[in-house]
Amino acid sequence: MVNFSENISVKPRRSLLSVPAVNVRALEKISELDCDGVILDLEDSVAPDMKGKARDNLARLFADAPFGGREAIIRINPLSTTDGKADLQLVLSCLPDAVLLPKVEQPADIHAVADLLAETDAPERLKVWAMIETPFGVLNAASIADAAHTPQARLAAFVIGLNDLRKETRVPSLPGRSYLVPWMMQVVLAARAYGLDVIDSVSNDFRDIAAFEAECEQGRAMGFDGKMLIHPAQIEPANRHFAPDGAAVAEARAILAAFAKPESVELNVINMNGRMIERLHVVEAERLVAMADIIAQGKAKKT
The missing domain is CATH 3.20.20.60 (Phosphoenolpyruvate-binding domains)
Incomplete structure (x- = not known):
């Protein structure tokens, strides 16, 4: 991915x-x-x-x-x-x-x-x-x-x-x-x-x-x-x-995974579990996942 x-x-x-x-x-x-x-x-x-x-x-x-x-x-x-x-x-x-x-x-x-x-x-x-x-x-x-x-x-x-x-x-x-x-x-x-x-x-x-x-x-x-x-x-x-909501982060990861599939690389809209997801949602998904990862890394350093 x-x-x-x-x-x-x-x-x-x-x-x-x-x-x-x-x-x-x-x-x-x-x-x-x-x-x-x-x-x-x-x-x-x-x-x-x-x-x-x-x-x-x-x-x-x-x-x-x-x-x-x-x-x-x-x-x-x-x-x-x-x-x-x-x-x-x-x-x-x-x-x-x-x-x-x-x-x-x-x-x-x-x-x-x-x-x-x-x-x-x-x-x-x-x-x-x-x-x-x-x-x-x-x-x-x-x-x-x-x-x-x-x-x-x-x-x-x-x-x-x-x-x-x-x-x-x-x-x-x-x-x-x-x-x-x-x-x-x-x-x-x-x-x-x-x-x-x-x-x-x-x-x-x-x-x-x-x-x-x-x-x-x-x-x-x-x-x-x-x-x-x-x-x-x-x-x-x-x-x-x-902090980023756990469910929202999971959905963001799913959006990124869906758009990363070979058949979706050139698509601007995909069907994901019955929902139409536009490529514009990828930017927010990227930001959300990046934020969640940075927070998780910070917690790991303190434990």
Whole structure:
């Protein structure tokens, strides 16, 4: 059988734990966590007079490189601030997998950082992620995502931030997030139109795992790739809910096997168990199988 997924590039982003860069104890525990990535926060969770200490903590952390295959993303302060400029210098020194920009509202916010990275010859693997967390950010999501299609833009993912969006729109925090869903779907649509990953917002009450699981289930159904987390207790349910469904993976493997048969190689539509399957379904099947295989390999390495 042809291995369709060999050339598919995917990366699990089911669980991205936000860790305050000022919290040394939390930073030391990163190597023990089963999350797909960590967002090392220099912004909201760090008090103004602790920003310098937080940067020092991250400099030491990256010297030890405790990430073990987890993605490492540094969330900086706005580049218009003194702290934001110092944060970006730290990013250039540490070279994480990505830099996460807060409150992105227009393409220029992406281009400004991408230009600075290019000027300093930062490696291409250093990507830019964007927090979409303001009314302008949501309204301009498509034009911001379009920045991914410009040379060296580096844009790889959106992270939706509902706490700031609620604050600026005065939408209350209600179960089900019903009044926020249209805006969330707008961000998902923009991300998908331009080939970006998109990460769901944090769930604030880490003690209410049932409510968190409901948000995970909803986010998965809405098309999000994973969720930003605030507590290690949220990692397992996020990994479970955003992992490829077993039945869907089995069907994807069957689709790939069917199209790999000699008699199907030149067909665009085949009959599989009484269902008409188009070749366009192969792309999604490849992605699903590749994702499942990567997750399985990660589990095998930890056992």
